[in-house]
Amino acid sequence: MSTQRAPKVAGIDSTVPSPPHTAAPAAPLTPPLPSGELDPGGPLQDRLAGWVSDLTLLHELTESLIRTGSLDDALHEVLRAGAALVGARRGMAVLEPADGLGPALTVGLGLAHAELGTIETVPRGATSYGRILDGLDPLTEGALPRPIAVPDLRGDADLDPRHREVAARLGYAASFALPLATERAGGLGALVWLYDEPAEPAERQRHLVGLYGRFAAEHLARLLEVRRARVRIDTVAEELLPSRLPRVPGVQLAARHLTGPRGGGDWYDALPLPEGALGLAVGSVSGNGPSALAAMGRLRASLRAYAVMEGEDPVAVLSDLELLLRLTEPARSATALFAYCEPPSRRIVLAGAGHTPPLVVGPDRTEYVETSLSAPLGMLSCWEAPSVELSPAPGETVLLYTDGLLRRTGDAMDRAFARLHAAAAGVPKADRADPGAVADHVLRTLLPEGLDGRGGWDGRDGRDGRDGMDAGGEDVVLLAARFE
Incomplete structure (x- = not known):
């Protein structure tokens, strides 16, 4: 009479003994918690999962940005990615290098050309992006401008009347502006996102868009140098031809x-x-x-x-x-x-x-x-x-x-x-x-x-x-x- 063998599972012969260096299955680290009590490791795991998710998102956004090869394309991509990070639907980017050598560009997200022109009729000093460009606000450490959040334009008693009129006409109620600057190149411009209702980015959103903004500023500074070098070459070529x-x-x-x-x-x-x-x-x-x-x-x-x-x-x-x-x-x-x-x-x-x-x-x-x-x-x-x-x-x-x-x-x-x-x-x-x-x-x-x-x-x-x-x-x- 043959000896009864233990059943095989997934192709593994269960009768083969475990090697000496393989430990036996460990018991659970902690006993099950009584009903109604929270797992103390849960919040830490959630935070770790959130950090991984944020890093993955930043990696995807920066990968998309470095594939852009022109200033226009890069500004549009930065606006789109920033809007996703801060939870806005519309925005505008203003490229205006502080050295005055240009070029000056303005692009919009969800804003038509006429709407961008309407926003530009507001006095620069009354807008958050204008204060960044003109250096009217205190600087952060490293002599770089700091972000400016205006969570409720309608409730701001000090808001410029023209700004209030334009905001009402275009239907935005809050804004968040981020500087584009690097320590080497200085100020390059500003980004501003517009909210349909009173709102402002949470601390986590500010942190993420700040990290992304610093990377974007470095990328834009490189594209700016390439653009200027190209203009110089074109000028020389123009002079050499009839x-x-x-x-x-x-x-x-x-x-x-x-x-x-x-x-x-x-x-x-x-x-x-x-x-x-x-x-x-x-x-x-x-x-x-x-x-x-x-x-x-x-x-x-x-x-x-x-x-x-x-x-x-x-x-x-x-x-x-x-x-x-x-x-x-x-x-x-x-x-x-x-x-x-x-x-x-x-x-x-x-x-x-x-x-x-x-x-x-x-x-x-x-x-x-x-x-x-x-x-x-x-x-x-x-x-x-x-x-x-x-x-x-x-x-x-x-x-x-x-x-x-x-x-x-x-x-x-x-x-x-x-x-x-x-x-x-x-x-x-x-x-x-x-x-x-x-x-x-x-x-x-x-x-x-x-x-x-x-x-x-x-x-x-x-x-x-x-x-x-x-x-x-x-x-x-x-x-x-x-x-x-």
Whole structure:
């Protein structure tokens, strides 16, 4: 007769003895409490659970904040997160750096643009955010402004009459303002959240929003430095490019320039030449930042000199440019295209060094100009490639561009070329007589992010390179010449 075995549970053989180092199940630490008595460990466990919950929430909110790449986006995110922390529904953020160097921005949460304007009609000294910005209240330790809570605007006898009127019109009854400041950068601005009924944040809420606000201020200070550096780079690039395009009989010109977030070395030029001729050039210098801008300025100035001396021979112009680049900046390469134009006869002779082919856009055709394959300048010991001659028909526009236009699409190069061709072919007939309208249509079709101001182009003539931090990383140049 077999010995009866103990049943197995979840795959564990209960007959196997426990190892010597395994202790027997411990008895409960405390006996059950009599009915009606509270567990003394309960409040501590609740506090620990609350701390864990708060830390998790702060982690999630700060993770969302650091994913923002522009001041506008960061301010909106800070307002949204702060509203969740203090239990408000509406608010506004005012960025106004104390050093006076700007930029000054105001964004709202749950407030329309007109409502923000209405709040701004209240005298600054009568508002909590205004007192923070103007330093009218005592400072906390570390010389930083302190938060300001107004739990009942309607019951505040000292409230400015205009403030009372605006609060009644917009329907808010309390406010809580938080300074945006760091010890290194000083005051950056202020946040204010508005309550529909008399209220103020609890101590726990104040603590959480204070921690979040300090992190947000550091993040905004970094974005502010990036924004200012970008403006400085844009200013330098603007000074290095033509301030205006020349007027030459027989041809209309338009240019568009989009600066990448780090500032690249893409450039264009148009210069009158002897006997009514016109020189057109586009190019790109390797690298980015101030050094690339400086190299671009030197290269463009040199090309202008070579074009005046021997512009009728574009190959000679680029050969001289290649020699200069190889001798003065051996670690840098560049692409370039130079076109010698005779507008009265609509004759163009051009040569390119590692550059994208021009695109001819007209009523009866949209096609790329066949150019010879050649290496960029500075890549070979000696550069030379044959030139190409073309004769655009009356009313046709020749588009010269840098490869940043293709790279910003995010597509493979062959597909990007096809998209550019389709965009140019789709220019409305009403716009074909204006080279600026042709360029704008191409940019709108290929780079829709340019419409929101982040790509550095806003559809106006000339150049504009503001706040492109979260746009594509490449510079873009587009030079359009329409022949009559």
